[in-house]
Amino acid sequence: MTDTTLYDYLERIASLMRAWAREQPQMADLQPIQLSALNYLARCNRYSNTPLAVTDFLGLTKGTVSQSLKALEAKGLIEKRPDARDRRSVHLELTHEGRGLIDALVPPAFLRLAQESMGARGELLIELLRELLGTVQRQEDVPGFGLCRTCRYHQKREDGAHCGLTGEPLEAGAGELICREHAEPDQAA
Numbered sequence: 558m559t560d561t562t563l564y565d566y567l568e569r570i571a572s573l574m575r576a577w578a579r580e581q582p583q584m585a586d587l588q589p590i591q592l593s594a595l596n597y598l599a600r601c602n603r604y605s606n607t608p609l610a611v612t613d614f615l616g617l618t619k620g621t622v623s624q625s626l627k628a629l630e631a632k633g634l635i636e637k638r639p640d641a642r643d644r645r646s647v648h649l650e651l652t653h654e655g656r657g658l659i660d661a662l663v664p665p666a667f668l669r670l671a672q673e674s675m676g677a678r679g680e681l682l683i684e685l686l687r688e689l690l691g692t693v694q695r696q697e698d699v700p701g702f703g704l705c706r707t708c709r710y711h712q713k714r715e716d717g718a719h720c721g722l723t724g725e726p727l728e729a730g731a732g733e734l735i736c737r738e739h740a741e742p743d744q745a746a
């Protein structure tokens with residue numbers, strides 16, 4: 558019989574997170590998909606905050622994501638900014654209110670407490686989940702979203718971090734953000 562243990566654990570944790578979100582007063586006016594889109598935009602870098610990247614990250618249809626983004630904009634949680642080089646494309650940025658909402662909701666307190674109580678094994682778990690995600694994305698040939706500091710193009714220089722793919726300097730803290738151009742260290746160029 559196929560081992561379903563990993564699936565079962567992930568599914569149970571996802572159920573607990575959905576139940577937790579439903580109980581939060583701040584979620585009364587927010588659909589779960591809107592929270593997912595808002596959280597992605599709070600975590601991604603400047604190359605990855607477009608409507609198309611949100612669609613790819615969430616793995617949903619363009620129409621569904623477009624409606625969610627419109628709702629977030631109408632609620633004053635995100636705002637559009639035209640691209641400085643290509644005025645036809647837009648970037649989506651969290652407003653002060655949007656950032657405050659994400660800071661209040663993510664991560665759920667129960668998850669943070671459980672991870673903290675695991676100590677070093679909690680950190681090992683994060684590393685193993687990162688490896689699992691990278692493996693799935695590579696094997697399934699889906700967009701390789703990942704943390705910038707773990708990318709093969711991430712360069713640490715004396716004058717600060719740089720992206721080896723775009724050749725541009727990276728702002729402080731960019732290493733902790735999600736990028737849609739991320740490539741695993743062992744991935745062929």
Ligand code: SF4
Binds near residue numbers: 705711712719738739
């Ligand atoms: S180093 Fe990699 S993850 Fe970071 S911005 Fe460049 S392509 Fe994206």
